[in-house]
Amino acid sequence: MAADSRRRKRPDEVLDAIEPPGNAEVVVGALTATLLVEILSALSGTEVWILALLVFLPSTASALCTVRQTGFVAAWTTVIVTITTALRAPAGGHWLDRTLLVLFTLALCVTSVYACHRRIRREAEMLRLRSTAAAMQRHILHPLPLLTGDVLVNGVYEPLQEDRLVGGDIYDVVDSPFGTRVLIGDVQGKGLAAVGAAFAVIGAFREAAHREPTLTALVDALDASVVRHNSYAAHTGDDERFVTALIIGVDVDTEVQAVNCGHVPPYVVHEGAVAQPPVETGVPLGLAELAEEPTTVSWFDFPEGATLLLSTDGLTETRAADGTFYPVEERLAKQLDLSPAALPQTLYEDARAFAGEGGQHDDIAVLTVRRSPRL
Template identity: 75%
Template sequence: MPRTRAKRFTPPSEAIEPPRNAEVVIGVVSMTVLVLVLGALSGSLVWLLGLLVFLPGTASALCTVRQTLFVSAWTTVAVIVTVVIRHGDGASWVDRTLMMLLTLTLGAASVYACGRRIRREHEMLRIRSTAAAMQRHILRPLPLLTDDALVDGVYEPVQEDRLVGGDIYDVVASPWGTRVLIGDVQGKGLPAVGAAFAVIGAFREAAHREPTLTALADALDASVVRHNSYAAQTGDDERFVTALVVNIDAHTEVQVINCGHIPPQLLHDAAVSTPALASGVPLGLAELATEPATVDWFAFPPGATLLLTTDGLTETRAADGTFYPITERLAERVSLSPTDLPRALYDNARAFAGDGSQHDDVAVLSVRRSPLH
């Protein structure tokens, strides 16, 4: 059995990277020295101390609570000592007293605001990490091996605010061959994850029950419809799911049913081709279709690789808005092994985007006939 790979989740405390203590000390001391020098040159040191008052506020947005407390304490001491020593530079005691009180108040408020910010960030990180961990628990780690197929690939859930998506995949060894599912739930957030779980649960049950892919697609569509009816009762938006279901058995051809998803890519003999498939409506919208979903067949010889993706890869954009040229980049990497190809495409797409950010889930699967045959 091939070795499984699981992504390591970063704990919330490690995901936040405040500046190092040395950087905070150097920054605060440098700002203090700058104010003192400018005050000595201009002769209005007490008024220039107002610049230091804003340091704790800046620290509360970037630093830890301890670092913010240090900045607040440093600023308070610097202002009070300077105001007391420089009693003869024209400022009244009322102004001096107000400046000291303002410094104390803003320092305390900054420490409080920093604590609130960090607690909120930790909570958001816990929610996002939990949602992504739930996805990975439901989506079994790759690679997956059956008597008919070996499925490998990469799955990367996005973990930004409100961007927990709903890319799904699964592999079931049924009495009629190995069935591979890849799909993408419309929308993002936890409701999208809920729809994704509904489809996966229906696939795992119906793949063993339904002898045809059309009946399997009908069962998946019904699961989305049921999920939407429950969502409507709670005020959530209805969802649809694009999906591609592949059936691989001992025959030289594979069966595919496309429910509004991205077509697969076939790699064989150093060539890349896109099988011609009839595209049906996404799951959850079957009632709107004028014709029932149809099953397509195409050759899948030994040694060939079938690449399945979601739009997280194909809709990756460069800074100028250009979409990721998957066919071109795939042709350049056709010599890679099926194990290495999905990760190579994913890394290349991230480099193509340029900013290093990820705005959608990405699922890339490579499917080839099982070495057990």
């Protein structure tokens, strides 16, 4: 059993996530199309209907079905075209025309099966790549909730996996000698290159958070890590990235420190009210050399019993089908009775419902930060 679980899956087995049509649907579709074509062929009295209408079945199956289903449709089509051509051959008709028609159909069917096989292999490979990248993200991002001597952090992290896109949303919490440092960020772009930049920032954060006594020095270290990553990317032909980030410093004081590097501002929920603290916004990580002003630390009140809400733009830029953006502050004000543990998941589900089928979705990370209970 262990060997079976470790063996490499065949392309057809990987298609479970792609959801091809059922075998019954394929059979019914092939029979229905064949019946319609035969009726049209009999009414018209020409074999052109067979060539023009029936031979499209294998090519359609190659785009939607498994290899076995496409093979069935191809074999069915070849048999029907061969029999119909033989039975309805006009008296004295040239045998070469009928032979060429059958050979053309056979060639098209073989090509369709091969094309289906190639499509499934590409889809299976992309599925493996996306699954691997998502697994890497989930393993390098510490599972929530996270508890330190200063804060309790709850949240939800949902990477979007559509087409070939893998998101670069990141978060981390470090219990350092200088208090707890909380990071939430978003790498520009998507794909495996974005995941690489995300890993570079997280690695630098976990190391520098213990070493640097100030948030400005910590942010400088993070910026340098993105610059180094971009330098490597340039040599390997990958695109350069920047990273928006919000870094929070919490200790025993009632005020907290924050450095906003082009990221979504935080919200503070306290005593039945929602407020957005005055946090100055700077340039994203990787672009510090373009900034006219040095990194600035903002301070704001974070009293006992308050909840700090941090998110990526996957929440704030969620849009409904009519283009309306998700009203975070308005929806947050309606969820004040929820616990900090339940709030992130509720906001995530509410944003997805707001966008609906025709709306715009993106990766989402939502964190709630609350002071740890003092014993």
